[in-house]
Amino acid sequence: EVQLLESGGDLVQPGGSLRLSCAASGFAFSIYGMGWVRQAPGKGLEWVSSITNSGADTYYADFVKGRFTISRDNSKNTLFLQVNSLRAEDTAVYYCAKDKSRSLGPIFDYWGQGTLVTVSS
Amino acid sequence: QSALTQPASVSGSPGQSITISCTGTSSDIGRYHYVSWYQQHPGKAPKLMIFDVSDRPSGVSNRFSGSKSGNTASLTISGLQAEDEADYYCSSYTTSTTVLFGGGTKLTVL
Numbered sequence: 617e618v619q620l621l622e623s624g625g626d627l628v629q630p631g632g633s634l635r636l637s638c639a640a641s642g643f644a645f646s647i648y649g650m651g652w653v654r655q656a657p658g659k660g661l662e663w664v665s666s667i668t669n670s671g672a673d674t675y676y677a678d679f680v681k682g683r684f685t686i687s688r689d690n691s692k693n694t695l696f697l698q699v700n701s702l703r704a705e706d707t708a709v710y711y712c713a714k715d716k717s718r719s720l721g722p723i724f725d726y727w728g729q730g731t732l733v734t735v736s737s
Numbered sequence: 738q739s740a741l742t743q744p745a746s747v748s749g750s751p752g753q754s755i756t757i758s759c760t761g762t763s764s765d766i767g768r769y770h771y772v773s774w775y776q777q778h779p780g781k782a783p784k785l786m787i788f789d790v791s792d793r794p795s796g797v798s799n800r801f802s803g804s805k806s807g808n809t810a811s812l813t814i815s816g817l818q819a820e821d822e823a824d825y826y827c828s829s830y831t832t833s834t835t836v837l838f839g840g841g842t843k844l845t846v847l
Binding site (some may be wrong): 629651653659660662663667675676677678690711716720721722724726727728729730 | 740763771773776777782783784788789794824826828832833834835836837838839840841
């Protein structure tokens with residue numbers, strides 16, 4: 617059974633940083649691309665970033681503008697999102713999602729339950 | 738880039754069919770076959786319902802179908818059931834190697 621378990625969300629002040637993690641199990645992690653999608657309270661889904669299976673290529677939404685970095689450790693079946701220079705508008709549940717392809721399908725066929733990032737002073 | 742355009746809400750009675758539209762541009766929906774649809778129940782993670790415009794993942798009911806014409810994709814749900822009541826989101830790959838989601842459509846089963 618595919619499982620994706622996010623962690624690392626927290627309450628952080630504007631300008632702060634967090635490192636989100638996603639522990640994957642139940643599938644051959646190193647074969648598939650992965651991504652992060654966020655959802656602000658009461659709002660719709662918003663793609664944040666994706667990474668290819670090897671980690672060689674990364675893709676970001678325009679609003680990230682160098683503040684976020686996606687990475688993965690295939691030896692530990694774990695996906696990461698380093699989020700810096702956080703703003704109030706970054707407040708959201710951040711979902712980890714498995715892509716159906718090796719790269720940017722983008723077909724997110726499995727999702728975690730999300731981790732909440734709250735940016736507030 | 739702006740989000741893909743979906744109606745805010747649609748409704749239908751049990752047994753009826755409904756269609757949700759998703760309008761983009763020639764740089765996303767109009768250019769690629771990479772349109773997906775997701776279902777999200779309140780407080781739950783999204784679930785993939787349709788990918789590559791019209792393909793269904795294993796386990797998804799054949800009451801769900803997808804299509805595309807020009808810059809607009811559509812999700813049709815036939816034989817509406819109470820459990821179909823949820824939010825639905827479309828997504829598309831873009832020429833900027835990014836992913837766009839629609840604003841979401843709330844489906845109410847009357």
